[in-house]
Structures are given as C-alpha cells and as structure tokens.
Amino acid sequence: xxxxxxxxxxxxxxxxxxxxxxxxxxxxxxxxxxxxxxxxxxxxxxxxxxxxxxxxxxxxxxxxxxxxxxxxxxxxxxxxxxxxxxxxxxxxxxxxxxxxxxxxxxxxxxxxxxxxxxxxxxxxxxxxxxxxxxxxxxxxxxxxxxxxxxxxxxxxxxxxxxxxxxxxxxxxxxxxxxxxxxxxxxxxxxxxxxxxxxxxxxxxxxxxxxxxxxxxxxxxxxxxxxxxxxxxxxxxxxxxxxxxxxxxxxxxxxxxxxxxxxxxxxxxxxxxxxxxxxxxxxxxxxxxxxxxxxxxxxxxxxxxxxxxxxxxxxxxxxxxxxxxxxxxxxxxxxxxxxxxxxxxxxxxxxxxxxxxxxxxxxxxxxxxxxxxxxxxxxxxxxxxxxxxxxxxxxxxxxxxxxxxxxxxxxxxxxxxxxxxxxxxxxxxxxxxxxxxxxxxxxxxxxxxxxxxxxxxxxxxxxxxxxxxxxxxxxxxxxxxxxxxxxxxxxxxxxxxxxxxxxxxxxxxxxxxxxxxxxxxxxxxxxxxx
Amino acid sequence: xxxxxxxxxxxxxxxxxxxxxxxxxxxxxxxxxxxxxxxxxxxxxxxxxxxxxxxxxxxxxxxxxxxxxxxxxxxxxxxxxxxxxxxxxxxxxxxxxxxxxxxxxxxxxxxxxxxxxxxxxxxxxxxxxxxxxxxxxxxxxxxxxxxxxxxxxxxxxxxxxxxxxxxxxxxxxxxxxx
Numbered sequence: 001x002x003x004x005x006x007x008x009x010x011x012x013x014x015x016x017x018x019x020x021x022x023x024x025x026x027x028x029x030x031x032x033x034x035x036x037x038x039x040x041x042x043x044x045x046x047x048x049x050x051x052x053x054x055x056x057x058x059x060x061x062x063x064x065x066x067x068x069x070x071x072x073x074x075x076x077x078x079x080x081x082x083x084x085x086x087x088x089x090x091x092x093x094x095x096x097x098x099x100x101x102x103x104x105x106x107x108x109x110x111x112x113x114x115x116x117x118x119x120x121x122x123x124x125x126x127x128x129x130x131x132x133x134x135x136x137x138x139x140x141x142x143x144x145x146x147x148x149x150x151x152x153x154x155x156x157x158x159x160x161x162x163x164x165x166x167x168x169x170x171x172x173x174x175x176x177x178x179x180x181x182x183x184x185x186x187x188x189x190x191x192x193x194x195x196x197x198x199x200x201x202x203x204x205x206x207x208x209x210x211x212x213x214x215x216x217x218x219x220x221x222x223x224x225x226x227x228x229x230x231x232x233x234x235x236x237x238x239x240x241x242x243x244x245x246x247x248x249x250x251x252x253x254x255x256x257x258x259x260x261x262x263x264x265x266x267x268x269x270x271x272x273x274x275x276x277x278x279x280x281x282x283x284x285x286x287x288x289x290x291x292x293x294x295x296x297x298x299x300x301x302x303x304x305x306x307x308x309x310x311x312x313x314x315x316x317x318x319x320x321x322x323x324x325x326x327x328x329x330x331x332x333x334x335x336x337x338x339x340x341x342x343x344x345x346x347x348x349x350x351x352x353x354x355x356x357x358x359x360x361x362x363x364x365x366x367x368x369x370x371x372x373x374x375x376x377x378x379x380x381x382x383x384x385x386x387x388x389x390x391x392x393x394x395x396x397x398x399x400x401x402x403x404x405x406x407x408x409x410x411x412x413x414x415x416x417x418x419x420x421x422x423x424x425x426x427x428x429x430x431x432x433x434x435x436x437x438x439x440x441x442x443x444x445x446x447x448x449x450x451x452x453x454x455x456x457x458x459x460x461x462x463x464x465x466x467x468x469x470x471x472x473x474x475x476x477x478x479x480x481x482x483x484x485x486x487x488x489x490x491x492x493x494x495x496x497x498x499x500x501x502x503x504x505x506x507x508x509x510x511x512x513x514x515x516x517x518x519x520x521x522x523x524x525x526x527x528x529x
Numbered sequence: 530x531x532x533x534x535x536x537x538x539x540x541x542x543x544x545x546x547x548x549x550x551x552x553x554x555x556x557x558x559x560x561x562x563x564x565x566x567x568x569x570x571x572x573x574x575x576x577x578x579x580x581x582x583x584x585x586x587x588x589x590x591x592x593x594x595x596x597x598x599x600x601x602x603x604x605x606x607x608x609x610x611x612x613x614x615x616x617x618x619x620x621x622x623x624x625x626x627x628x629x630x631x632x633x634x635x636x637x638x639x640x641x642x643x644x645x646x647x648x649x650x651x652x653x654x655x656x657x658x659x660x661x662x663x664x665x666x667x668x669x670x671x672x673x674x675x676x677x678x679x680x681x682x683x684x685x686x687x688x689x690x691x692x693x694x695x696x697x698x699x700x701x702x703x704x705x706x707x
Contacts, residue, residue, distance in 0.1 A: 193644070193657070196643050196644070201642065210675060227590050231595050231597045235596065237596055359620075359622075360645055362644040364657070365657070366656070380658040380659070446670075449668065449670060449671030449672070450671065453670075457675070516655070516657075516659040517657065517658045
C-alpha cells in the first residue's frame with residue numbers, strides 16, 4: 001500500500017540531486033552524514049514543542065515504557081518521594097559496577113577469594129568499585145522496601161493497579177535473591193557460613209518430613225538444597241550456580257519485570273492520586289514551561305483494537321505536563337543523589353571481606369546479610385517456620401492485600417481511609433509492643449525445648465516466636481476490620497505490624513546477637529573466642 | 530492491512546447474511562475458521578515441544594555423580610586417646626571418641642542448620658544458634674530438631690578405622706578396636 005509513495009519521493013530526490021555532478025553529491029552527502037544520522041536516530045528532532053517532546057518519549061524504545069505526560073500531582077515530592085527511581089538508580093549503579101568487577105572476579109573456590117583480594121589491593125579503583133557495588137545493593141534493598149511502604153500507605157495497589165503490586169512483589173523477591181547470591185561470591189568465612197545456613201534453610205522442610213517420618217519417600221527439602229548447591233556441600237558447584245544466578249539469571253529476570261512494572265504504571269493511568277487531585281492542586285504558575293494548551297479531541301487509543309476503555313478516557317490532559325523535561329529532570333536529580341550517596345559511602349567505608357572460607361570452623365556468630373537477620377532470629381527457634389513458613393505467609397498476605405481490600409476511600413492520600421494516621425500510630429504501638437514482648441520472653445525464659453527437652457518437634461514448629469507473633473498480628477488485623485468496619489483498616493494494621501516486627505527482629509539479629517546467638521546488649525560485650 | 534471476511538461454505542449462505550447483519554462491529558468475537566486449525570496446531574505443537582524441553586532441562590541440575598568428597602575414608606587413630614576426649618580428623622566433620630566399651634563416631638554437623646558443633650566436656654555445642662547436645666549426641670537445648678547422628682565405623686587393623694559418613698547407625702553402637 002505504501003509502494004507508490006516511496007517511489008514518488010525517491011524520484012523527487014533524484015531530480016533535485018541530479019543538478020550536481022555525482023562526486024560533489026557524494027561529498028555533500030558525506031558532510032551531511034552526521035546530521036542525517038541524528039535525524040534518522042531521533043526522527044522528531046530536538047524536544048522543543050509539545051509534539052516533539054511527546055515523540056521524544058514514545059519514539060524511543062526505552063523511554064516509551066515511561067509516561068509521555070505526567071499529572072502534576074505525580075511530580076509533587078510527597079507523592080512518591082522518588083523511591084522507585086531511587087531503587088532503579090541503585091540497580092543501574094550495581095549493574096555497571098558489577099560488570100566492571102566481572103573483569104577480575106574468578107568464580108572458583110579459593111581462587112575467588114584471591115581475586116577478591118586482588119580487586120581490593122591490586123586493581124586500580126577496584127576497592128572503590130566493589131564498595132560502590134556493595135553499598136548500592138544495600139540501598140536497592142532499602143529502596144524496594146520503602147517504595148513498597150509508600151505504595152501501600154497511599155493505597156497505590158487498588159484497582160486497576162493490583163497486578164502491578166504483584167509484579168512489585170516479584171521484584172522484591174528477585175532483589176533479595178540478587179543480594180543473597182552475591183553474598184557467597186567473595187568465598188570468605190562470612191559468605192561460606194551464610195550460604196551453608198541458607199542452603200540448610202532450603203532443606204528445612206525436612207524438619208516436618210522427619211517429624212512425620214516420610215523423608216525417605218518425600219523429601220522436598222533435600223531436593224531444594226541439592227538444586228541450590230549441586231552437591232552435598234557448599235563447594236565449586238554451589239559457587240558457579242550462585243554466580244550464574246547473580247550475574248545472569250536474576251538480573252535478566254529483574255530487567256524483564258522492571259520493564260513490565262514501569263510500563264504498567266503508564267498503562268494503569270500513572271502514579272496513584274486522589275480522585276479530587278485536580279481541585280486540590282494550586283493553579284499552574286505562569287512560568288511553568290510548557291503547559292498543555294490544546295486538549296486533544298481523541299481520548300481513546302489504537303482505534304478498535306484494544307478492548308475496554310484506556311485509563312485516560314474521561315481524564316482530560318489538564319494538569320498534565322510533558323514527561324520531558326519535567327519528570328526526566330526530577331528522575332535525573334534522584335539518580336544523581338543516589339550516585340552521590342553511593343560514592344561518599346564507598347569512600348568512607350569498605351565492603352567487608354573476612355578470612356578465606358574454612359568448612360571446618362564456623363564463623364561465630366555466622367550472620368546472613370542484615371535484611372535476613374530478622375528471619376535468622378526466627379530461624380533460631382524453628383528452621384522451617386523462620387526460614388520458609390513465615391516468609392511464605394507474609395508474601396501470601398502481601399499478595400492478597402489488593403484482592404481482599406477493595407475499598408475506594410482515601411486512595412492516593414498518605415494513610416488515607418478509615419482510621420487514618422491514628423490507626424497507623426496505634427498499629428505501630430501494638431506491633432512494637434508485641435514483638436518486643438515476645439522476644440523479651442523468648443530471650444529471658446528460652447523456648448519450649450529449654451523447659452521440656454523431649455518436646456516433639458512438630459509442637460515447636462507450630463508454636464514458636466514467629467508463629468505466635470504472626471497469630472497476634474493476624475488477630476489485631478481482624479480486630480481492626482471489625483472496629484472500623486473496613487478491610488483497609490485491617491490491611492493497615494497488618495502491614496504496619498509486620499513492618500514493626502521486621503524492623504525489631506532485624507535490629508535484634510544485627511546488633512544484639514553475639515557468639516552462639518546469645519543475647520548481648522552490645523557487640524563490645526562479646527567474649528573472646 | 531485489510532480484514533477479509535472469513536470464507537464460509539455456500540450451504541449456509543442465507544444464515545450467513547443474517548449473522549453478518551447482527552455482527553456489526555469488528556470487536557465481536559468470531560468463530561474459529563477452519564483455516565485457523567493449522568495455525569493452532571502449529572502453536573500447540575510448539576508449546577508442547579517447549580514443555581518437553583523444559584522437562585528434559587529439569588534433569589540437568591542434578592549430576593549422576595555428585596562432586597562432593599568421598600564419604601567413606603580411613604582414619605589413623607592417635608597413639609593415645611584419653612577416654613571421653615574427642616579426636617577430630619583433619620578436615621573432617623566427625624568426632625571419634627573412645628571409652629571403656631570401644632570407639633564410636635558422631636557427626637559434628639548440627640541438625641539445625643549445618644554448622645559444625647564443638648566437642649566440650651559436657652557434650653557438643655553449636656556456635657551458630659546455640660544448640661547443645663549431650664555426650665552421646667542427644668539434644669539438650671534447642672533449636673536443633675534431632676540428635677547428632679552416629680556414623681558407621683569398622684576396625685581395619687593396625688590402629689586405623691574406616692568411617693562411612695553416609696551410613697547412620699543406632700546411637701550407642703560402639704566398636705572394640707585393638
């Protein structure tokens with residue numbers, strides 16, 4: 001159908017160019033080559049009008065995942081606090097520094113440790129780059145958690161954003177997986193014993209199958225451990241598996257999920273905002289550049305091919321500004337802040353590297369990365385519940401939130417909905433009091449096996465600080481649903497309690513647990529060993 | 530790109546014009562035309578081929594022979610072994626103890642999360658999560674869910690024994706060694 005047009009335009013070109021000799025035409029073309037390359041790369045030209053600013057975004061395969069226009073509400077600092085962009089920035093920094101580290105890192109036991117020493121002491125800027133890699137990974141984990149909190153407390157998971165909430169959970173899991181697989185690679189004492197414990201947590205369903213006496217015929221725990229380690233022990237097979245997951249499988253999964261996540265933000269109508277956001281925004285300042293002046297007459301997309309209404313229908317372009325430059329400049333600012341924090345942190349503190357891994361002498365205490373220390377605190381009572389049971393329950397609970405809570409009140413507002421801030425405050429008090437109470441009891445009096453050595457294991461698997469806390473939090477959530485007659489209130493209660501539990505258990509695991517996982521008020525009180 | 534009307538048999542010419550009249554919009558779903566059958570067949574065969582390939586790949590992570598060191602090895606006992614003091618062969622996670630009834634071997638891999646327990650006069654203690662075991666490996670304090678395993682050993686003469694870490698024996702199985 002386009003054939004005649006092409007031939008017509010070509011013939012027009014030929015006629016015009018025929019005037020000059022062929023050689024001079026070639027020289028002219030050579031001179032024009034750079035600008036023509038730019039033209040064919042960026043067809044719409046520099047983003048100087050509303051139209052070219054729009055095509056700057058949707059004419060670019062990477063940028064078009066992104067919104068072309070954003071609502072002014074979205075650009076307010078309080079709407080997102082830039083947490084999602086912060087997480088992506090930390091990921092990009094870790095990606096670049098990780099590729100640089102791969103030039104020198106050799107994934108083979110002992111050789112791996114020596115190559116870490118080389119990166120630290122011999123490779124120019126090696127220590128700096130490794131520090132940035134380590135700290136940006138930490139920032140990424142914090143960023144994912146804070147971003148999840150922001151989305152939850154502004155009810156950003158509600159219709160039509162349920163699926164993106166699930167994608168976000170998958171991103172959380174992949175992020176934790178990336179951090180954990182990276183933990184083994186230095187092949188030092190810390191790495192070796194953290195992975196030994198991690199692999200045995202994967203094997204912990206045996207705690208239940210052993211108690212039931214069916215391990216010989218049904219052994220999912222042993223299978224998981226074997227899948228992770230490729231062997232009975234943490235050795236070369238485990239290292240190459242963790243390496244492959246860390247540098248290839250998980251980053252690719254993360255990139256794919258991230259693309260869907262950002263694209264869905266656009267498709268779901270942008271960042272969540274209150275239904276009356278337009279009325280609550282101050283009028284646009286005169287100096288704001290550029291304002292959308294001509295409202296488009298068409299609010300549907302791609303004619304009849306897409307079923308249903310797109311999120312834009314009924315929402316005029318008023319109060320939106322082009323993503324280029326408004327949103328992109330804001331994102332670049334967050335990116336630069338992240339880079340700055342990583343660089344300063346990397347200059348101030350070195351990433352840890354202990355002695356070479358020794359399979360016969362455990363590190364004491366053997367601690368996982370800090371964000372798993374809350375779970376390790378629970379694991380110290382029941383390996384299966386702390387390592388697999390409770391995390392699964394928490395993930396299931398978080399995933400169900402947008403499907404159980406279908407209210408509309410307070411969408412887009414911080415702590416919106418029934419109860420509001422006072423409910424959040426009450427939940428924090430209850431959540432902290434409960435976790436501190438349970439932990440204080442367990443630390444002071446011990447747990448079932450200290451009082452009754454012959455206690456059946458299934459009893460301890462069912463009743464331990466982790467399950468007691470979960471039950472107390474679930475009970476509180478139900479009480480809040482009844483008190484406020486609102487599922488949102490229950491969700492706020494549960495989510496807030498779990499955040500408090502996570503925080504307190506992590507701090508206890510990080511700071512207050514010493515050799516033999518005994519309680520110490522400070523690491524300075526640890527005995528020499 | 531134009532959408533062609535689907536060819537139908539001439540027999541239901543009359544009913545076709547009726548249904549065409551009702552089906553006013555291209556948004557309405559269309560019945561599967563016969564010519565789509567081959568397309569579907571290609572799709573499903575590709576899907577099942579991929580599924581079978583994934584099943585095949587699922588066998589990959591588990592090698593027929595695991596690269597772990599041999600679990601059966603010979604140990605030369607030290608010339609003098611005091612009663613109740615454990616001897617741990619270099620690089621192995623097993624405690625060999627002699628008492629009046631003979632020699633026995635207890636695995637020093639904690640049954641909780643796989644750390645290496647340390648032999649003490651009272652028994653064994655784990656550095657990772659504080660599990661304690663008695664001298665015969667039974668659990669004294671949590672979180673370990675079960676006792677340390679006793680490993681099979683046999684006297685191979687000349688002050689050496691053969692230990693098989695892969696074979697667990699009943700607690701209390703001791704072997705007389707000359």
